[in-house]
Amino acid sequence: MRQVAPASTCLYLENLATLAEMQDANERAEIGEDVKEECAKFGQVLGVLVPIPTEAAQAAGEPGRCYARFNEQVRASTVTDADARILF
Numbered sequence: 001m002r003q004v005a006p007a008s009t010c011l012y013l014e015n016l017a018t019l020a021e022m023q024d025a026n027e028r029a030e031i032g033e034d035v036k037e038e039c040a041k042f043g044q045v046l047g048v049l050v051p052i053p054t055e056a057a058q059a060a061g062e063p064g065r066c067y068a069r070f071n072e073q074v075r076a077s078t079v080t081d082a083d084a085r086i087l088f
Contacts, residue, residue, distance in 0.1 A: 007073040009046075011039070017064035022053050035066050042078045044071040 013035065021027040028050040036048045049067045 009070050009073050011068045011070065013066045013068065015063040016050075016066050019053060019058060019061070019064070022050070022064040028052070031064070031066060035068055039068045039070070042070075043074075045069070046071055 016035070017027065017031055021031070032048045032050045035050070036045050039045045039048070046069045048069075051065065051067075053062065053064070
């Protein structure tokens with residue numbers, strides 16, 4: 001039987017940007033604002049983090065990542081259910 005992870009107030013998003021975009025501070029800031037704006041449609045967003053990819057992530061060609069934190073677990077779950085329909 002498949003185990004389901006416990007609900008969280010944090011949402012992990014990937015494939016948001018190219019490596020070049022993720023290395024540019026202005027681009028990361030814009031991505032963060034876009035994510036916050038879209039996620040706010042589902043509830044109160046406490047914060048958004050768009051980290052610089054690590055050297056290992058860059059070498060592996062891993063996608064751009066972003067984290068959003070909501071005030072309630074149900075809000076993060078709502079975005080997860082709808083994420084296929086959200087365009088950033």
